[in-house]
Amino acid sequence: MQALKRTYLIDIGNSALKWAEATTPQNTGVITYGDMVMLAEQVRDFYRHQRPELIYACTVAHSVIASTVQQVCERTRIELLGSQREFNGAFHVVNHYDDYTKLGPDRWYAALGAVSKHPDENLLIVQMGTALTADSIICRGEGEYEYLGGRIAPGPTMMFKSLQQGTARLHVPSGTYQTFPQNSSDGISTGITDCVRGFISGGLEAMGNEAKPKLVITGGAAHYYEKAFRQYFPDYLIEDNLVITGLSLRIRSENEE
Numbered sequence: 001m002q003a004l005k006r007t008y009l010i011d012i013g014n015s016a017l018k019w020a021e022a023t024t025p026q027n028t029g030v031i032t033y034g035d036m037v038m039l040a041e042q043v044r045d046f047y048r049h050q051r052p053e054l055i056y057a058c059t060v061a062h063s064v065i066a067s068t069v070q071q072v073c074e075r076t077r078i079e080l081l082g083s084q085r086e087f088n089g090a091f092h093v094v095n096h097y098d099d100y101t102k103l104g105p106d107r108w109y110a111a112l113g114a115v116s117k118h119p120d121e122n123l124l125i126v127q128m129g130t131a132l133t134a135d136s137i138i139c140r141g142e143g144e145y146e147y148l149g150g151r152i153a154p155g156p157t158m159m160f161k162s163l164q165q166g167t168a169r170l171h172v173p174s175g176t177y178q179t180f181p182q183n184s185s186d187g188i189s190t191g192i193t194d195c196v197r198g199f200i201s202g203g204l205e206a207m208g209n210e211a212k213p214k215l216v217i218t219g220g221a222a223h224y225y226e227k228a229f230r231q232y233f234p235d236y237l238i239e240d241n242l243v244i245t246g247l248s249l250r251i252r253s254e255n256e257e
């Protein structure tokens, strides 16, 4: 698509920035945040190599991250995309959040990305990033969807860190999942896995037996939990880059108008 040449999509999360060229949203790069100097260095590297003319970004991180991107990519036009009241593109999604502007845009665009990959399905979209979110999409007819809302909890790393920070005796490395953990490391890893599993089950139960939602899991921690979850959610799918896919859907629909 000629109109999208030198156009980039960026998903600024609380732990990492994910980017892709708009013409190839499936090929993503990742910049994880160390300190601000390292971040600026990595963004400078991105800027030098990619030479973006236009960036569409969604952000849920501290404003200093987006400002760093803006400062480094000084000649690039950057458009920040928030959540929408509704998406009217290849399909139609109505957003039922109390205030649609308050819904994390990463959640909204991940939901759009998931709908595009699983048309005509009810979906529970779980993001295992810094935070843990489970968002519900109901299909009301061909191409017609409703975003019903979703749960939020600390992500696995945040759970782990909170135990380290809030207790005197849990400064231990992570362990492995055990039916009966017999040391602190295994106890924590097992407990966190069970929390995440329970969180996902809550989201599935809320949608009820009739909806039979397809479970789609994404985010930086998703792959690390596959073994632990497969026996409980046998048909679930791990999908990368849903946020970037959703951003791409929005800008394509607006470029076609």
Ligand SMILES: Nc1ncnc2c1ncn2[C@@H]1O[C@H](COP(=O)(O)OP(=O)(O)O)[C@@H](O)[C@H]1O
Binding pocket: 012, 013, 014, 015, 016, 017, 128, 129, 130, 131, 155, 156, 157, 158, 218, 219, 220, 221, 224
């Ligand atoms: N080895 C790992 N085990 C568990 N979680 C991990 C691991 N590596 C990365 N992660 C998680 O992935 C998160 C980054 O995922 P990402 O989806 O990019 O988050 P965000 O969108 O919040 O920036 C980190 O906060 C971390 O919790």
Ligand SMILES: CC(C)(COP(=O)(O)O)[C@@H](O)C(=O)NCCC(=O)O
Binding pocket: 013, 014, 015, 060, 102, 103, 104, 105, 106, 107, 127, 129, 130, 131, 132, 133, 152, 155
């Ligand atoms: C829930 C989130 C913290 C998840 O962020 P992430 O873990 O992807 O970095 C983010 O989507 C956010 O800040 N949302 C705004 C509040 C809301 O969605 O209600």
